[in-house]
Amino acid sequence: MIEMKNISKKVGNKIILDDISLKIDEGSFVVFIGPSGCGKTTTLKLMNKLIEPTSGEIYIDGKPISKEDPIKLRRNIGYVIQSIGLFPHLTIRENIELIPKLKKDQTDEEIEQKTLELMKMVGLNPNEFLDKYPSELSGGQQQRIGLVRAIATDAKIILMDEPFSALDPITRTQLQEWLYSLQEELKKTIVFVTHDMDEALKLADKICIMKDGKVQQYDTVENLLRNPANEFVRNFIGSDRLWSTPEYIKARDIMIKNPVSVQSSRTVIQGMEIMRTNKVDSLLVKDKEDNFIGIITIKELRQNGIQNHYLSDIMNKEPLFVYDDNNLVEILEVMNRENIGHIPVITRYNKLAGLITRSSLLSVLSEQFLEMEVSVLD
Numbered sequence: 442m443i444e445m446k447n448i449s450k451k452v453g454n455k456i457i458l459d460d461i462s463l464k465i466d467e468g469s470f471v472v473f474i475g476p477s478g479c480g481k482t483t484t485l486k487l488m489n490k491l492i493e494p495t496s497g498e499i500y501i502d503g504k505p506i507s508k509e510d511p512i513k514l515r516r517n518i519g520y521v522i523q524s525i526g527l528f529p530h531l532t533i534r535e536n537i538e539l540i541p542k543l544k545k546d547q548t549d550e551e552i553e554q555k556t557l558e559l560m561k562m563v564g565l566n567p568n569e570f571l572d573k574y575p576s577e578l579s580g581g582q583q584q585r586i587g588l589v590r591a592i593a594t595d596a597k598i599i600l601m602d603e604p605f606s607a608l609d610p611i612t613r614t615q616l617q618e619w620l621y622s623l624q625e626e627l628k629k630t631i632v633f634v635t636h637d638m639d640e641a642l643k644l645a646d647k648i649c650i651m652k653d654g655k656v657q658q659y660d661t662v663e664n665l666l667r668n669p670a671n672e673f674v675r676n677f678i679g680s681d682r683l684w685s686t687p688e689y690i691k692a693r694d695i696m697i698k699n700p701v702s703v704q705s706s707r708t709v710i711q712g713m714e715i716m717r718t719n720k721v722d723s724l725l726v727k728d729k730e731d732n733f734i735g736i737i738t739i740k741e742l743r744q745n746g747i748q749n750h751y752l753s754d755i756m757n758k759e760p761l762f763v764y765d766d767n768n769l770v771e772i773l774e775v776m777n778r779e780n781i782g783h784i785p786v787i788t789r790y791n792k793l794a795g796l797i798t799r800s801s802l803l804s805v806l807s808e809q810f811l812e813m814e815v816s817v818l819d
């Protein structure tokens with residue numbers, strides 16, 4: 442884990458970083474984002490002691506890095522920068538193996554094996570590339586080598602400062618995918634700087650939004666989209682962002698919260714009366730503890746007449762439902778597949794939480810579009 446505690450950085454009178462405290466969990470992917478000059482690069486450079494803070498301390502796995510030898514520290518922290526930083530006079534193989542060989546904790550065979558593996562992981566044929574020089578590779582290929590080199594050190598932490606911003610969009614998207622799956626597989630702690638919100642949303646577990654040397658919000662992607670801490674964050678993310686990422690819209694955001702429901706011990710006649718007075722054509726059935734146990738429609742009630750006394754006798758005991766944390770994409774998928782106009786929502790503890798109907802969906806979605814149109818007019 443990396444922990445920054447009350448980190449400030451001043452150069453002369455200028456405050457570059459202002460009292461930053463945050464924790465980065467081991468194996469997580471954290472993205473720093475913010476306008477140019479807000480202090481992202483400075484933050485990263487503090488983590489591998491390329492610069493020292495004016496006050497505060499950074500701990501890595503509980504140890505204050507102020508007491509560590511910077512060279513040793515850097516050998517255990519990969520660093521990838523925009524301008525790639527491959528050594529032009531070394532071959533690709535020499536570039537990748539430079540630090541592992543310096544560290545002397547693996548045999549040459551182990552290092553070579555690792556190089557081959559990593560080359561394949563980033564989609565480059567080792568036979569074709571290892572003996573070439575950086576200038577013989579395209580920008581995207583060089584940046585992949587930069588990634589390989591950072592990972593080849595066996596570092597648990599990799600710092601990446603706008604590593605993809607000089608690449609064309611297609612190469613960038615490819616490398617983002619690679620990095621994401623690399624991280625899934627290798628579980629490195631990655632601290633990644635970008636100024637591109639799309640990139641941040643694609644990659645991050647948590648995002649730290651900065652402005653003028655201050656942290657505006659450090660949060661999970663979902664919380665950031667749902668509860669932006671202030672106006673700056675809201676604008677920075679973009680007001681329509683949540684709605685362009687429907688995975689973050691949950692059943693509980695869309696559902697009617699007090700659907701008409703009844704206890705299963707009610708009689709058929711009572712059920713009909715409740716439907717009539719509430720002007721609904723189906724009832725959600727609960728047991729005494731509010732567990733959702735069934736659904737019954739007006740059609741079923743009429744067909745069965747009153748000779749069956751209780752709703753529990755005739756209700757559909759295996760109703761479809763979605764969980765309150767299912768997302769819009771999943772919900773629409775179920776409703777379309779089953780060709781249904783409404784679906785009950787329950788909690789993970791089986792309690793009835795609400796009901797989604799086509800009109801609740803439509804009203805929520807159209808409200809949002811209305812808001813977007815208004816913000817375009819502003």
Ligand SMILES: Nc1ncnc2c1ncn2[C@@H]1O[C@H](COP(=O)(O)OP(=O)(O)O)[C@@H](O)[C@H]1O
Pocket residue numbers: 452455457475476477478479480481482483484
């Ligand atoms: N060595 C330095 N001396 C003076 N000012 C600096 C120095 N390094 C960075 N800065 C200033 O600190 C601010 C933050 O820089 P930086 O961390 O590079 O921002 P970012 O990476 O977010 O664009 C900028 O205003 C920059 O001009």
Ligand SMILES: [Mg+2]
Pocket residue numbers: 481482483602
């Ligand atoms: Mg920078």
